[in-house]
Amino acid sequence: xxxxxxxxxxxxxxxxxxxxxxxxxxxxxxxxxxxxxxxxxxxxxxxxxxxxxxxxxxxxxxxxxxxxxxxxxxxxxxxxxxxxxxxxxxxxxxxxxxxxxxxxxxxxxxxxxxxxxxxxxxxxxxxxxxxxxxxxxxxxxxxxxxxxxxxxxxxxxxxxxxxxxxxxxxxxxxxxxxxxxxxxxxxxxxxxxxxxxxxxxxxxxxxxxxxxxxxxxxxxxxxxxxxxxxxxxxxxxxxxxxxxxxxxxxxxxxxxxxxx
Numbered sequence: 001x002x003x004x005x006x007x008x009x010x011x012x013x014x015x016x017x018x019x020x021x022x023x024x025x026x027x028x029x030x031x032x033x034x035x036x037x038x039x040x041x042x043x044x045x046x047x048x049x050x051x052x053x054x055x056x057x058x059x060x061x062x063x064x065x066x067x068x069x070x071x072x073x074x075x076x077x078x079x080x081x082x083x084x085x086x087x088x089x090x091x092x093x094x095x096x097x098x099x100x101x102x103x104x105x106x107x108x109x110x111x112x113x114x115x116x117x118x119x120x121x122x123x124x125x126x127x128x129x130x131x132x133x134x135x136x137x138x139x140x141x142x143x144x145x146x147x148x149x150x151x152x153x154x155x156x157x158x159x160x161x162x163x164x165x166x167x168x169x170x171x172x173x174x175x176x177x178x179x180x181x182x183x184x185x186x187x188x189x190x191x192x193x194x195x196x197x198x199x200x201x202x203x204x205x206x207x208x209x210x211x212x213x214x215x216x217x218x219x220x221x222x223x224x225x226x227x228x229x230x231x232x233x234x235x236x237x238x239x240x241x242x243x244x245x246x247x248x249x250x251x252x253x254x255x256x257x258x259x260x
Contacts, residue, residue: 007076007159008191009068010035011056016064018051025051026062027215033208035071036189038182040196040206042225044235047213049195050083053164056193068160079158081149083165083195089138095124095148096133103155116155123154126184127177142169147177154181161185163194167201179205199226 011033018026026048033039041049054060057080070076087093093101099120124130127147137145146169153161167178182205185192196202202209202222209225211218211234218230 006036006071006189008035008189009070009076009160011160011191011193012065012067012069013052013055014065014067016052016055016062016066018048018055018060018062024214026055029064029212029216031210031216031219033191033193035069035191036186037207038186038192038194038205040194040202040209040222041212042196042199042202042209042234043212043217049212050164052212053162053193053195056162070159076159077156079153079161081153081161081163081166083168085137085145085149087137091136091138093137094134095129095137095140096120098137098148099124099133099152099155102152119155119157120151123151124148126154126181127151128173143171143174146170147174150178150181157188158185159190161190161192163192163196165195165197167196167198175201199231202226 011031013029013031016026016029016031017024029048029052041052043049051060055062056066057078068075100116103116103120103123121130121133124133127150129144129147129151132140132144137148140148146166150166153163167175170178182192194202194206203226206222209218209220209222210216211225211230213234217234218225224230
């Protein structure tokens with residue numbers, strides 16, 4: 001079988017630092033993510049993993065350089081799946097309403113557009129939520145809402161997927177859905193940057209793993225990084241101590257394309 005064509009970009013973080021107030025959130029982060037791979041970020045709470053994701057998405061000012069090298073030099077589509085969805089559970093917002101608001105330019109109160117309707121239906125089917133598209137978001141379980149978040153990351157079909165703890169609320173069936181999505185992205189040559197706390201899932205599913213605690217402490221194959229010695233170092237490291245990072249400023253270089 002011939003290897004899948006690469007659809008996603010390679011990522012390069014060079015000396016990326018972030019300081020909020022007098023607190024170093026990230027210190028001189030140097031990281032390479034190979035195009036078309038599933039690259040996991042692990043580390044303790046407060047290690048700066050979500051901040052690094054927000055830096056990639058252009059949501060947080062930083063110091064240093066962040067480069068996306070797209071195949072063919074044409075920027076592609078970026079899909080983002082947050083850890084959780086915060087909203088008023090009493091809102092009369094259905095799954096279709098949410099997908100319309102997130103995935104199309106047409107106002108959600110006008111319903112699904114003809115151009116995006118089929119793609120939204122396919123995305124909901126891919127995560128096992130097609131039969132619940134008329135349900136209120138507030139009536140869904142946490143795992144079901146997380147599946148809807150995964151679905152919105154599929155419209156339009158992404159070339160780079162950024163995942164911030166997508167398995168946090170998933171049950172066993174949802175975890176199988178997530179694994180199927182990873183296999184789908186890998187087959188298309190999509191680049192996946194995946195923040196995750198489930199180390200067993202990372203061991204099974206990631207191509208490469210980076211251990212982050214405000215700075216990169218380890219990076220390599222899952223079997224190497226997820227050894228007992230490396231994990232002890234990563235989760236006991238005093239990441240808040242050490243020198244001050246350089247001041248914040250600038251925006252990600254070469255970050256362009258549409259956010260899904």
